Amino acid sequence: MNSELWAVVEAFALPAPVVAIEPLGHGNVNATYRVRLADGAAGDGVLQRLNTTVFRQPQLVMANIAAVAEHVERRLAQGNPDPEARPWRMPALVPSRSGEPWLERGGSFWRMLTFLEGTRSVDTIESPDQAREIGAGLGLFHALIHDLPAEQLADTLEGFHVTPLYLERYKAVLASSERPRCERCREAIAFVAAREAGAGVLEEALAAGRLRLRPIHGDPKINNLLLCNDSGRAVALIDLDTVKPGLVHYDIGDCLRSACNPLGEETDALDAVQFDLNLAERLLHGYLSVARGFLSDADLDAIPDAIALLPFELGLRFLTDHLAGDTYFTIARPGHNLDRALVQFRLAESVERQRAQIQALVEGLR
Numbered sequence: 559m560n561s562e563l564w565a566v567v568e569a570f571a572l573p574a575p576v577v578a579i580e581p582l583g584h585g586n587v588n589a590t591y592r593v594r595l596a597d598g599a600a601g602d603g604v605l606q607r608l609n610t611t612v613f614r615q616p617q618l619v620m621a622n623i624a625a626v627a628e629h630v631e632r633r634l635a636q637g638n639p640d641p642e643a644r645p646w647r648m649p650a651l652v653p654s655r656s657g658e659p660w661l662e663r664g665g666s667f668w669r670m671l672t673f674l675e676g677t678r679s680v681d682t683i684e685s686p687d688q689a690r691e692i693g694a695g696l697g698l699f700h701a702l703i704h705d706l707p708a709e710q711l712a713d714t715l716e717g718f719h720v721t722p723l724y725l726e727r728y729k730a731v732l733a734s735s736e737r738p739r740c741e742r743c744r745e746a747i748a749f750v751a752a753r754e755a756g757a758g759v760l761e762e763a764l765a766a767g768r769l770r771l772r773p774i775h776g777d778p779k780i781n782n783l784l785l786c787n788d789s790g791r792a793v794a795l796i797d798l799d800t801v802k803p804g805l806v807h808y809d810i811g812d813c814l815r816s817a818c819n820p821l822g823e824e825t826d827a828l829d830a831v832q833f834d835l836n837l838a839e840r841l842l843h844g845y846l847s848v849a850r851g852f853l854s855d856a857d858l859d860a861i862p863d864a865i866a867l868l869p870f871e872l873g874l875r876f877l878t879d880h881l882a883g884d885t886y887f888t889i890a891r892p893g894h895n896l897d898r899a900l901v902q903f904r905l906a907e908s909v910e911r912q913r914a915q916i917q918a919l920v921e922g923l924r
C-alpha cells in the first residue's frame with residue numbers, strides 16, 4: 559500500500575497503532591479500505607476517499623450522515639421499532655487528529671468510520687433466510703428514518719434516483735457519444751428504446767399524490783447490509799452517502815434487484831441471469847415485517863412497478879456511462895459498464911416475464 563495512504567491513516571485519531579491497510583468491498587464510486595489495528599480489542603477502521611466528482615459537496619454528505627446517526631440513536635433509545643428487536647448498529651465517525659470530522663489532503667476528501675466488528679456482507683445471496691434478513695434490515699432502517707424531517711437532509715446528489723432524469727441524460731449522451739457501437743451496445747440501446755415510456759412510473763405516482771417523499775437510503779444494495787457473524791441477522795445498513803428525501807420504492811427496488819439476482823451484478827453468464835421469485839418473497843416478507851406500519855396501501859400497490867423499474871434504471875445508468883466514456887462508475891476493464899448494463903437488462907426482462915407472479919406475491923403479503 560502506498561505511503562500516501564499510510565500518511566492519511568496516521569492523520570486520524572485511531573485508538574491503537576495501524577498494522578495493515580487493505581482494500582475493502584467493491585464500491586463503484588468511492589475508494590474504501592479496512593484499517594487494521596494492532597490492538598484487536600480496539601476495533602478496525604474503515605477509510606474512504608470520497609469521489610468528489612460525484613459528491614461535489616462532501617461536507618454536506620458528512621452532515622447528512624451525522625443527522626441520520628443522531629436521529630437513529632434517538633429513535634432506538636425510545637424503543638426498537640422492529641417486532642423482532644434486531645440489535646441495530648451504526649458505524650461511528652473517527653475524527654482526524656486535528657479534531658475535524660474528515661481530512662482534506664492533496665485535493666482528496668477522506669473520512670474514517672469504525673468497522674462494525676463481528677459483521678460481514680455478501681455480494682450475492684446465500685440463502686432464502688438471508689433474503690428475509692436483508693429485507694428486514696432495510697425495513698428497520700426505513701422505520702428508523704421515516705420521520706427524520708426532510709429539512710435536516712441536504713440533497714448531495716441532484717437527480718439521484720429520479721428515473722426520467724436519467725433517461726434525459728442518456729438521450730443527450732446518446733446523441734453526442736462518439737463511442738463506436740458494437741452489436742451488444744446496439745442491443746442495449748434498443749432495449750432502452752422499447753421501454754423508455756415506462757421510466758416515469760414512480761414519478762408519475764408521486765406527482766399524482768399517490769406516493770410521498772420520505773428519507774431514503776439511496777443505495778441499499780445487498781452488500782451494504784451487514785449481517786451478524788454469529789446470528790446471521792441484519793444489524794446495520796452502511797454507506798449513507800446517498801440518504802435524502804425520495805421514494806422508498808427506489809430503495810425497495812434497488813434492494814430486490816441486487817439481492818434476488820443470485821449471479822450478482824458482475825456476472826458474465828448473461829444468459830443465466832434471473833430474478834428469483836422465491837428470494838423476492840422472503841425479502842419482501844422480511845421488509846414488511848418491520849415496515850408495514852408506516853406504508854400506505856398505495857405504497858404497496860407500487861412495489862411491483864419498483865421491482866420492474868430499478869434494474870432498468872441501473873442498466874440505463876451503466877449504459878449512459880459507457881457511452882459517455884466511463885466517467886462515473888469505476889471500471890476494471892474496457893466495456894465493463896456495457897457488460898453491467900446488459901446484466902441489469904437481462905434481469906429486467908426476467909422481472910417482466912414474471913410480472914403476474916410478482917403482482918400476486920405482493921398481494922399475498924398485504
Ligand code: GN1
Nearest residue numbers: 584585586587588777779797800872
Ligand atoms: C454505486 O459505489 P457503490 O457500489 O456503493 C452507485 C449506486 C449503484 C451501485 C451499483 C452514488 O454504488 O447507485 O446502484 O453503484 N452509487 C452512486 O453497483 O451512484
Ligand code: MG
Nearest residue numbers: 587777797799
Ligand atoms: Mg454507495
